[in-house]
Amino acid sequence: xxxxxxxxxxxxxxxxxxxxxxxxxxxxxxxxxxxxxxxxxxxxxxxxxxxxxxxxxxxxxxxxxxxxxxxxxxxxxxxxxxxxxxxxxxxxxxxxxxxxxxxxxxxxxxxxxxxxxxxxxxxxxxxxxxxxxxxxxxxxxxxxxxxxxxxxxxxxxxxxxxxxxxxxxxxxxxxxxxxxxxxxxxxxxxxxxxxx
Numbered sequence: 001x002x003x004x005x006x007x008x009x010x011x012x013x014x015x016x017x018x019x020x021x022x023x024x025x026x027x028x029x030x031x032x033x034x035x036x037x038x039x040x041x042x043x044x045x046x047x048x049x050x051x052x053x054x055x056x057x058x059x060x061x062x063x064x065x066x067x068x069x070x071x072x073x074x075x076x077x078x079x080x081x082x083x084x085x086x087x088x089x090x091x092x093x094x095x096x097x098x099x100x101x102x103x104x105x106x107x108x109x110x111x112x113x114x115x116x117x118x119x120x121x122x123x124x125x126x127x128x129x130x131x132x133x134x135x136x137x138x139x140x141x142x143x144x145x146x147x148x149x150x151x152x153x154x155x156x157x158x159x160x161x162x163x164x165x166x167x168x169x170x171x172x173x174x175x176x177x178x179x180x181x182x183x184x185x186x187x188x189x190x191x192x193x194x195x196x
Contacts, residue, residue: 067107067143070184074102077188079117079154079181085194091155092193094179100144108184110150111139116182119156126172131161158195 076099086092096117100106112133119127142150156179160169174195181188 067105070100070102070106070108070144072185074100074106075108075184075186076101077181077183077186079179079188079191081179081191081193083193085196086158087196088174089158091157092177092179092195094154094156094191095151096154096181097149097151098142098144098183099149100146103146105143105145108142108144108150109139110142110152110183111137113138114183117154117156118180118182119177120180121172121175121177126177127156127159127161131163132165 078095078097078099080095082093082095098108098110100108112129115129117129118125144150158172160172162169172195176192176194179191179193181191
C-alpha cells in the first residue's frame with residue numbers, strides 16, 4: 001500500500017506566491033514601462049501631466065501629438081471681397097484664407113474667439129465678429145501641413161455691432177468700407193469694397 005505524504009503548509013504558501021505574485025510583478029513592470037516613463041516627475045504634487053518643450057525662436061506650444069502652434073512668421077492671411085461692390089440688401093461676401101508658409105505642419109485656432117474681422121468705413125468702426133460671438137464657434141483648430149491653405153467663405157450681413165452686442169444700432173449706409181482680418185498675431189491686407 002502506498003502512503004500519500006502531505007506537504008507542509010509553508011510549501012503551499014510558496015506555491016501560491018509564485019502563481020499569483022510573479023504575474024502581478026510582470027504587470028506592474030509593464031505598466032511602469034509604458035506609463036511611468038511618459039509621465040514627468042511632479043514634485044509639487046499638483047497632479048499635472050504637462051510635457052516640457054524646448055523653446056523655439058518664436059513662441060509656440062505643443063499639443064499631445066507633438067504638432068506645434070504656427071508661429072506668426074509662418075502664417076499668411078488673405079481676405080478678399082467677392083465683388084468690388086454689393087447691391088442694396090445683399091450681404092457682402094469674402095473669401096478668407098489661412099496659409100502655413102512653413103515646411104512643417106502646425107496648428108492654428110481660427111475660431112471666432114481668436115480670429116478677428118473688423119469692418120470700418122473711414123474712422124468709423126462698423127462691425128466686429130468679436131462683438132457677438134455665437135456659442136459653439138469660439139474655436140476651430142486647423143492642422144495645416146507645410147504650404148497648405150485653408151479657405152472659407154465669410155458673409156457680413158450689413159449690420160452694425162458694438163461690444164456687448166446691443167440691439168437696434170443704426171444700419172450702415174451706402175459707401176466705401178474696409179474689411180481687416182487678424183489672426184495668430186498676423187494681419188491680412190485690408191480688403192476694400194463698396195455698399196450700394
